[in-house]
Amino acid sequence: LGRGTFTHVSALEDVGSRMDELLTKIDSPVLTDLKLKIEGDAELYPNPLPDLFSGEPLTVMGKFTGSVPLSVRLEGKDAESEFTYDLPLNLDSAxxxxxxxxxxxxxxxxxxxxxxxxxxxxxxxxxxxxxxxxxxxxxxxxxVAVEQIVVNPSRYLLSKAVPTELPEGWKYDSISGPRPSVKFASLPQTASDAPLTVVVGLILIIFSLVVFLVRKRLP
The missing domain is CATH 1.10.10 (Arc Repressor Mutant, subunit A)
Structure with a gap:
């Protein structure tokens, strides 16, 4: 666990070429079974160290307790033999x-x-x-974000119940029971007789006009 590598494929058309690169890389690693030997108390991560592949860096994060050693030793295996390399440490100038x-x-x-x-x-x-x-x-x-600026210094809050729609697929009856039945009541007939009065008035006007025309024709 933790000794492999990965290849990021950002486009579908690049899958073939990127997979060829990955298979070539893991088929012939530069160094395997890497170990970093340090004198003193140190926490090194990642642990274990990953294998080293061509074109990739090896990054190690370490925390020292006490005095810092002057050098570290990197051990591993290449394709033919054991590998050892001493690395000087000069953290004062880092x-x-x-x-x-x-x-x-x-x-x-x-x-x-x-x-x-x-x-x-x-x-x-x-x-x-x-x-x-x-x-x-x-x-x-x-x-957790903690807001330092008070937006409402008066601290008077307004509360109001706002109706919301149920989520899709939910039924009202399964949550709050059946909806209450609504009773319809008949309203009293309180309208005035204005329409009837208008009709009667029109009839009287027409009747008066007829009487006037008849009397005008008589000798």
Missing amino acids: PKEEAIPFLWARNKVSNLMDEFRLGNEQLKSEIISTALAHRILTKFTSF
Whole structure:
């Protein structure tokens, strides 16, 4: 676990060529079974070290307790023999980057999570403590935003019940019981007799007009 490599395929048409690159890479690694030997107390991650493939860097994050050693020894195997290489350490001239402790902690948590998934559940407390100390998001920790500016200084809140629609597939009867039946009541007939009055008035006007015309024709 943890000694392999990966290839990212961003487009479907690149699958063939990228898979050929991956198979060629894993078929002939440059170095295998890598170990980093350091004098003193040090936490190194990833642990174990991955195999070294052509065109890829080997990045190791370490935390030293006490004095820093002057050199480290990298051991491994190539295609023909054992490999050993001594690397000098000069941390006094190294740049002081604030992100380095965070990167080390993230690698440590990743390593612990691999062991946790394999059944070592006792590592949960160590994962949480490391994540909280370095502010890392994990399966057991999360970020909480705390607003410092009070938007509503008067603190008078308005509460109002707002009706909402049920989610798709839900039925009202299965949640709140059957809907209450609605009783329809007849309203009293309170309208005026204005339409009838208009009709009677028109009839009287027509009758008066007829009488006037008849009387006008008489000798």
